[in-house]
Amino acid sequence: MNCLSISTNQLTDSCAEYGSKPPNSKPPRNKRPPTDTQSRSRIDKVNTEVVTLTYGTIVASLCRDLTLPSSSTKTDYAAVNAELDRMGYNIGVRLIEDFLAKSNTGHCSNFRETAEVISKVGFKVFMNVTPIVTGWSQDGKSFGLVFEENPLADFVELPDDGRAQEELWYSNILSGVVRGALEMVCLVARSAATWYQGLTCHDTGANAG
């Protein structure tokens, strides 16, 4: 079981419409045309193993390439986590267009509704899972998502170096995806979690954005 904690302290309606870019966002490196699902001759679904293994290869490459300054062999897991989050952010800022086109979702009236839409529409549409929304903070600005199934981490075994299980947030790309997608609808959020198949998170140090 995996969990992800998401929080916000900034929810604005200053953007004219969903999908508009915040001023400081970088343009996508692979530009996509305006969402027009009708004209796309695309395949809707692919096999999960493709995602699981492709993602595993990304993480393995990062663990190999991002090493601590003091050592060429010891992985800098903090750097790996940050890179996964960065990659996820870049995905999220583009995936939101497809999400809005597929879901016909309008503005959420509050953060609780946002949480439900992320879980029951967003993750369901794209990952075919529905994480459980739980762990609301008293001020209602933070919640957790618990994944009973996580396609990214299916049968993953972390490096046996005594550090990875504590330090590597294996599925941290999802944190970035949620962050990027929310930012595009003018909801500044931060998310942090310890991700690992079979373990509940033991660090959900989410900070309000």
Add this chain to the structure above:
Amino acid sequence: MNCLSISTNQLTDSCAEYGSKPPNSKPPRNKRPPTDTQSRSRIDKVNTEVVTLTYGTIVASLCRDLTLPSSSTKTDYAAVNAELDRMGYNIGVRLIEDFLAKSNTGHCSNFRETAEVISKVGFKVFMNVTPIVTGWSQDGKSFGLVFEENPLADFVELPDDGRAQEELWYSNILSGVVRGALEMVCLVARSAATWYQGLTCHDTGANAG
């Protein structure tokens, strides 16, 4: 339209069974248990955008990180192509287990049958596309796969540096996947292609393995 050329000059029955590892293969970094699809509580399908965007992020990161020795900003596309192939190889040597479990495919009696299985079973099962087998060489040791749809390259725009369209083999991870998967069933193959959405390949310099 994309195309991929695959060739071989070595087809052996020396391996006792499908899935056995060639002597020089590295162990997978993320070990997977023996294939047992019955016991897996996994999601079968995910949305294609997840793959398209995740893959685009990989390629973008490689293009940023792998630069020519003479310049910190000019991408070394040959290195990117090689890294994508290496990643694909690592995926292929593991994906073959799932393929054999899902497809109940036995030994192919000849390379033409192998080509049909790759196209109509392998790509169909995992990517939900069926590339066209074409361009057989006279000696029957090389063929091409033409992709009328390629989920990896959906709406990709390459960097506008005057080099990417010629030098970057965007979907080259698929070459590695096929190579890795075939190697695990004792079929040494080499594949090379120029991949790009909307362009046919103009370099299919495949060499016999």
